Amino acid sequence: MNAGILGVGKYVPERVLTNADLEKMMDTSDEWIRTRTGIQERRIAREDEYVHDMAYEAAKAAIENAGLTPEDIDLFIVATVTQESNFPSVGNIIQDRLGAKNAAAMDLGAACAGFTYGTVTAAQFIQTGAYKNIVVIGADKLSKITDWEDRSTAVLFGDGAGAIVMGPVSDGRGLLAFDLGSDGSGGKHLNLNEKRKLYMNGREVFRFAVRQMGDASLRVLEKSGIAKDDLDLLIPHQANIRIMEASRERLELPEEKLMKTVHKYGNTSASSIVLALVDAVEEGRINDDDNLLLVGFGAGLTWGALVIKWGK
Numbered sequence: 227m228n229a230g231i232l233g234v235g236k237y238v239p240e241r242v243l244t245n246a247d248l249e250k251m252m253d254t255s256d257e258w259i260r261t262r263t264g265i266q267e268r269r270i271a272r273e274d275e276y277v278h279d280m281a282y283e284a285a286k287a288a289i290e291n292a293g294l295t296p297e298d299i300d301l302f303i304v305a306t307v308t309q310e311s312n313f314p315s316v317g318n319i320i321q322d323r324l325g326a327k328n329a330a331a332m333d334l335g336a337a338c339a340g341f342t343y344g345t346v347t348a349a350q351f352i353q354t355g356a357y358k359n360i361v362v363i364g365a366d367k368l369s370k371i372t373d374w375e376d377r378s379t380a381v382l383f384g385d386g387a388g389a390i391v392m393g394p395v396s397d398g399r400g401l402l403a404f405d406l407g408s409d410g411s412g413g414k415h416l417n418l419n420e421k422r423k424l425y426m427n428g429r430e431v432f433r434f435a436v437r438q439m440g441d442a443s444l445r446v447l448e449k450s451g452i453a454k455d456d457l458d459l460l461i462p463h464q465a466n467i468r469i470m471e472a473s474r475e476r477l478e479l480p481e482e483k484l485m486k487t488v489h490k491y492g493n494t495s496a497s498s499i500v501l502a503l504v505d506a507v508e509e510g511r512i513n514d515d516d517n518l519l520l521v522g523f524g525a526g527l528t529w530g531a532l533v534i535k536w537g538k
C-alpha cells in the first residue's frame with residue numbers, strides 16, 4: 227500500500243502584523259519588503275499561545291477533515307524548532323489533549339524542511355504496514371526567536387501550523403518519490419545565536435536555496451517518473467517570492483502552477499509548505515490524480531522535495 231493524504235487542517239494566529247506596522251517598529255519600508263521578499267503581512271501568535279496550541283488546532287482540524295477520530299491515529303510527528311520545551315514533546319502534549327490514546331508521538335527537527343522530512347518518515351510506517359493513520363504537523367512560532375532589532379531578518383517571519391493525516395491509498399496515488407538532504411557545512415549561515423535569537427546570512431542562504439530547490443526538484447521529478455509538463459502544482463517553501471519564482475522557472479512551469487501564500491503568512495518555517503498545501507486544497511486548486519511537487523530548504527542546512535499524486 228502506498229501512503230497518501232487523507233485530510234488537511236491548519237491554524238494561524240489572529241493577530242496580523244503588516245509591513246506598515248513594521249515601518250513603525252524599525253527602519254524599513256513596505257516597498258523594500260514587498261520587492262525583496264513578496265511579503266505583505268504575517269500572523270504573530272499571542273505571548274501565551276505556543277507551538278503546541280497551534281499544532282493541536284491544526285491536527286484536530288486535519289483529523290476531522292479525514293473523517294477520523296483521534297482514537298484512529300497511530301502516530302503524531304511534529305516538525306518544529308520552536309517548541310516550548312524539548313520534553314515532553316509537542317507530540318506528547320497534543321496526543322494527550324486530543325485523547326488519542328492509541329497513538330505514539332514524537333517531534334522532528336529539520337527547520338523549514340521539517341514538514342517534508344516528517345511526511346517521508348510517516349510514509350515509511352504506512353508503506354511497511356506498521357501503522358495506518360499518521361498525523362504529520364508543521365508548526366513554528368518564529369516570533370519567539372526573532373531578533374526584533376535586526377531588520378534584515380525581523381521582517382521575514384510569521385507563526386502558524388498546518389497538519390495532514392496520512393494513510394494507505396490506492397490507484398497509484400500517494401507519495402511517488404522523495405529527495406531529502408543535508409549540507410551541515412552551511413549550518414553557520416542560519417542558526418540560533420548566543421542570545422538564543424535567529425541569526426541568518428541572507429545572501430548565502432538565498433544562494434543555497436535557489437540552487438538546492440531547483441536541483442532537488444529536478445531529481446525528485448526524475449525519480450517519480452513524472453514529466454515537468456505533467457506537474458499540476460508546485461508548492462515550495464514560502465520564504466521569498468524570488469526564490470519561489472526561481473524554482474518555478476527551473477521547472478519551466480507557468481505562473482498559475484506556483485502556489486503562493488508568502489504575501490499573507492511570511493516565512494512560517496516548518497508550517498510554510500503545509501499551510502500552502504492546506505490553502506491550495508481550501509481554494510479548490512487540487513483535484514484527484516493531480517501531481518504535486520512540494521519542496522523546501524532551511525537551517526541545517528537541509529532540504530526536502532516530494533512528489534505526491536493527490537487522492538485517497
Ligand code: UT7
Binds near residue numbers: 262378381431
Ligand atoms: O527559511 C529559511 C529562510 N531564509 C531565507 O529564505 C532567506 C534567503 N535570503 C533572502 O531572502 C534575502 O537574502 C533577504 C530578503 C534576506 C535579503 O535580500 P537581499 O536582496 O539579499 O538584500 P541584502 O541582504 O543584500 O541587503 C540589501 C540592502 C542592504 O543595504 P546596503 O548594504 O545595500 O545599503 C541592507 O542593509 O537592504 C538593506 N536591508 C533592508 N532595508 C530595508 C536589509 N534588510 C532591510 C529591511 N528594510 N528590512
